[in-house]
Amino acid sequence: MFDLNIKGNSYDTNLILAKQASKYGWKHINFAYNQNDYNNALIFKNDVQKALNGSIDIDYTLNIESNNPNEIRKITRKFRHKTSCISVLGGNLKVNRICLENVQIDVLSKPYFKRYDAGINHILAKQAKDNNVAIELQFCDILKSYSSHRSKILSNFRDIIKLHNKYDFPLILSSGADSIFDIKTVHDFKSVFKQCGLSEVDIEKSFNVSENIINFNKNRKNMIMAGVKVVK
Amino acid sequence: MKLKVLPKSQRKHYHYLVLDIKSDEKLSKKVFTSIIWNACIRFQGENNTSNFNLWVIDLIERDSNAFYNEYSAIVRFQREFEDEVRSSLALVNNFNKKAISITTIGVSGTIKGCNKFI
Numbered sequence: 001m002f003d004l005n006i007k008g009n010s011y012d013t014n015l016i017l018a019k020q021a022s023k024y025g026w027k028h029i030n031f032a033y034n035q036n037d038y039n040n041a042l043i044f045k046n047d048v049q050k051a052l053n054g055s056i057d058i059d060y061t062l063n064i065e066s067n068n069p070n071e072i073r074k075i076t077r078k079f080r081h082k083t084s085c086i087s088v089l090g091g092n093l094k095v096n097r098i099c100l101e102n103v104q105i106d107v108l109s110k111p112y113f114k115r116y117d118a119g120i121n122h123i124l125a126k127q128a129k130d131n132n133v134a135i136e137l138q139f140c141d142i143l144k145s146y147s148s149h150r151s152k153i154l155s156n157f158r159d160i161i162k163l164h165n166k167y168d169f170p171l172i173l174s175s176g177a178d179s180i181f182d183i184k185t186v187h188d189f190k191s192v193f194k195q196c197g198l199s200e201v202d203i204e205k206s207f208n209v210s211e212n213i214i215n216f217n218k219n220r221k222n223m224i225m226a227g228v229k230v231v232k
Numbered sequence: 233m234k235l236k237v238l239p240k241s242q243r244k245h246y247h248y249l250v251l252d253i254k255s256d257e258k259l260s261k262k263v264f265t266s267i268i269w270n271a272c273i274r275f276q277g278e279n280n281t282s283n284f285n286l287w288v289i290d291l292i293e294r295d296s297n298a299f300y301n302e303y304s305a306i307v308r309f310q311r312e313f314e315d316e317v318r319s320s321l322a323l324v325n326n327f328n329k330k331a332i333s334i335t336t337i338g339v340s341g342t343i344k345g346c347n348k349f350i
Binding site: 024181 | 254274275299300314315316318319321322323325331332333335336337
């Protein structure tokens with residue numbers, strides 16, 4: 001029950017969101033901040049953890065919001081060892097491609113963002129698999145849209161899921177919640193994605209992918225390449 | 233003349249959802265019923281919703297604070313359609329342009345069994 005993308009805010013808001021998530025059955029949540037707010041948010045990270053008394057694990061995700069591929073590369077290099085997860089907001093085809101080709105990036109978030117298609121094709125899907133970059137689908141996009149717009153987002157989800165079934169790239173599901181109204185129980189969360197065409201096994205696998213990303217990055221310095229680790 | 237009660241094997245099988253509701257606005261049972269029906273019709277369509285046999289058993293006011301009003305509710309549905317009902321209700325976002333959130337905290341085969349979730 002891992003959620004890698006809850007929108008981070010002030011100390012009080014984070015605490016309320018974390019308590020609610022814990023009550024609804026989540027085991028670990030990551031608060032996402034963009035590159036400008038990330039350093040400021042680190043100041044109260046430990047305080048939030050202490051206040052929660054271990055009822056739920058929290059961590060931070062760096063959510064890079066930029067349309068410039070060079071800037072994305074620079075920011076990734078700068079923050080790689082400071083954060084447990086780096087995700088990049090997709091939508092732009094150049095950005096989608098540059099992310100999926102970069103092994104230092106963990107997650108491409110919302111490749112369908114502000115687009116009329118899924119934002120990835122079979123070539124990008126293969127790249128995602130080769131470079132082990134996860135593609136993220138956000139629950140909030142369905143929650144906060146309605147009518148034809150919601151249908152189009154569900155259609156984009158189905159296209160991505162179809163590619164996922166064929167090419168087996170890592171897929172993660174997150175809530176993208178920014179208020180207490182957007183957090184749902186784990187079972188409800190699963191039910192919605194089941195309606196999009198994911199199976200129970202796929203959903204469990206997506207939680208495992210999230211967990212693996214965090215565990216891998218804790219030990220990233222010792223990872224020489226996929227499958228090879230320095231043992232002291 | 234009253235209809236004779238169906239034999240047990242021919243009756244529909246129901247389960248009961250226990251819902252946790254947060255709303256900016258005060259809710260009545262009548263309003264809440266229309267919210268859940270609209271949610272299901274919007275997400276699953278009229279044809280699928282007809283299978284659910286939705287019925288609001290109770291709406292209980294629990295807590296009100298500065299941010300939202302909190303309620304619990306028990307909703308009956310046909311047991312084969314749990315995921316469909318859950319997902320439709322989870323996707324309720326606003327009502328009359330006021331924020332509302334519905335999430336399922338438990339499911340039970342009997343009304344009495346719902347008590348442990350409330």
